[in-house]
Structures are given as C-alpha cells and as structure tokens.
Amino acid sequence: MTLPEDPMMLFSVxxxxxxxxxxxxxxxxxxxxxxxxxxxxxxxxxxFEYSRENNKFW
Structure with missing residues (x-):
C-alpha cells in the first residue's frame, strides 16, 4: 500500500x-x-504526536 503524501490523509490512514x-x-x-x-x-x-498508551497519533 502506498501511503498518502497529504499529512491529514496520512494521519487518518x-x-x-x-x-x-x-x-x-x-x-x-x-x-x-x-x-x-x-x-x-x-x-x-x-x-501530531504518537501516544504509545493509546496506540494512535493525536
């Protein structure tokens, strides 16, 4: 899978x-x-920062 270049789309995916x-x-x-x-x-x-506890970026 190719990841999106757009940062908001990348964040979402x-x-x-x-x-x-x-x-x-x-x-x-x-x-x-x-x-x-x-x-x-x-x-x-x-x-956006990665949260290990929540396993997501926010």
Missing amino acids: INMKLRDDYSSLDELCDDMHIKKETLVQKLKNVG
Missing part, C-alpha cells in the same frame, strides 16, 4: 491501521516497511 490492524507503531512500520522516524517526523511537522 495510519490511525485507522493502528486501530484496526496493529498493536503498535513498531509493528505497523515493520510490516509495511516504513521508516518509523520518517513517519513520526512527517506527522510531528503538522502537530
């Missing part, structure tokens, strides 16, 4: 996948072959 398919961001990144640091930075640039 990642949170949906975390909610429905993955128990952690590490698991999602490993399975989808995504660099965790890059993903976290892209979302941080538009104001």
